[in-house]
Amino acid sequence: MPRTITAQNLQALIDALIAANIRVVGPKRVDSLCLYAPLAKGEELDLSELPRRSAKETFLPPAEEILSFERQGASTSVRSPDLSRLPATVLIGARPCDAAAPGILDAVFSWDYQDDFFLERRRKTTIVGIACTKADDACFCTAVGLSPDSRQGSDLFLTPLEGDSYAAEALTDKGAALLERHPELFVQGETGRPLPLAEPRAAKVDLAKIKTWLDGHFESPFWGEIASHCVGCGTCAFLCPTCHCFDIVDEGSEAAGCRRKFWDACGFSKFTLHASSHNPRNTQADRFRNRVMHKFKYYHDKFGRTLCTGCGRCIRACPVGIDLVAVLEDINTQG
Numbered sequence: 001m002p003r004t005i006t007a008q009n010l011q012a013l014i015d016a017l018i019a020a021n022i023r024v025v026g027p028k029r030v031d032s033l034c035l036y037a038p039l040a041k042g043e044e045l046d047l048s049e050l051p052r053r054s055a056k057e058t059f060l061p062p063a064e065e066i067l068s069f070e071r072q073g074a075s076t077s078v079r080s081p082d083l084s085r086l087p088a089t090v091l092i093g094a095r096p097c098d099a100a101a102p103g104i105l106d107a108v109f110s111w112d113y114q115d116d117f118f119l120e121r122r123r124k125t126t127i128v129g130i131a132c133t134k135a136d137d138a139c140f141c142t143a144v145g146l147s148p149d150s151r152q153g154s155d156l157f158l159t160p161l162e163g164d165s166y167a168a169e170a171l172t173d174k175g176a177a178l179l180e181r182h183p184e185l186f187v188q189g190e191t192g193r194p195l196p197l198a199e200p201r202a203a204k205v206d207l208a209k210i211k212t213w214l215d216g217h218f219e220s221p222f223w224g225e226i227a228s229h230c231v232g233c234g235t236c237a238f239l240c241p242t243c244h245c246f247d248i249v250d251e252g253s254e255a256a257g258c259r260r261k262f263w264d265a266c267g268f269s270k271f272t273l274h275a276s277s278h279n280p281r282n283t284q285a286d287r288f289r290n291r292v293m294h295k296f297k298y299y300h301d302k303f304g305r306t307l308c309t310g311c312g313r314c315i316r317a318c319p320v321g322i323d324l325v326a327v328l329e330d331i332n333t334q335g
Contacts, residue, residue, distance in 0.1 A: 011042025054241035097311035099129035099153040101241035129154030135198035138312030143203035161192035227288035236314035237265035
């Protein structure tokens with residue numbers, strides 16, 4: 001049976017979750033930007049636009065301690081963080097391009113090594129997705145197999161209705177549990193017509209054709225042409241819902257310190273720099289090629305998934321105007 005929740009009750013749901021010591025993350029206004037961030041109260045929720053940054057830091061923080069050490073006399077003690085202290089979390093108001101991303105990343109974080117930091121946050125997080133009713137010319141989710149009302153990755157999915165309310169659809173046990181814990185906030189049935197969905201950019205992209213071209217064009221001069229003005233700033237990777245490269249750094253002294261994991265990006269010139277000073281990707285064209293190959297070939301080769309959800313953040317934020325959709329369309333014409 002469909003259920004409906006009003007905008008007012010959605011705020012009340014957030015307040016109830018916070019009162020129950022559950023961490024709630026959702027879009028909120030921070031100065032002039034809309035960002036995914038912890039909410040202190042329901043009225044902070046802002047569903048008016050796609051947040052500037054993706055929701056991946058809910059599961060993969062920009063920096064986190066993975067162990068600490070202390071030397072005492074002749075012995076050294078090493079301590080791992082207590083992952084049981086990671087809070088139960090509800091990520092609410094996640095757009096389809098953000099809700100789908102953690103499920104795509106599950107493959108790499110549970111492959112040859114179980115990344116307990118990422119996986120424990122996944123286990124403790126319930127994702128409440130929401131359909132998009134607005135899009136700009138950077139949105140291209142439909143080109144990578146998603147849509148403005150894609151349910152992929154959501155535990156509970158909200159569809160905006162006329163009359164300032166939302167149809168609520170439980171998709172997993174987590175989503176059903178959230179509904180069952182707060183039945184007073186949801187009305188049986190749908191009380192309004194769905195609002196028109198957003199219309200993303202009509203990209204002329206054939207992922208299978210693109211992958212076939214990538215399979216045979218590692219040394220193509222195309223990479224130098226298309227990456228000639230890339231400045232390697234890493235903005236695209238840091239805003240992307242699915243980019244997941246990280247570095248590990250030891251901090252402190254021989255007496256005490258910690259080991260931290262930090263976001264990194266394959267577009268940075270030092271990302272593949274060896275201690276010998278050799279760099280197997282020593283040009284920006286090599287690094288740009290790797291980013292495209294990783295998203296549309298390597299990840300698919302390894303896990304059968306495309307490492308892109310079409311959010312368009314890389315396009316909006318690129319300081320030199322590189323348009324990933326245009327790049328893919330160029331490849332499409334060459335394939």
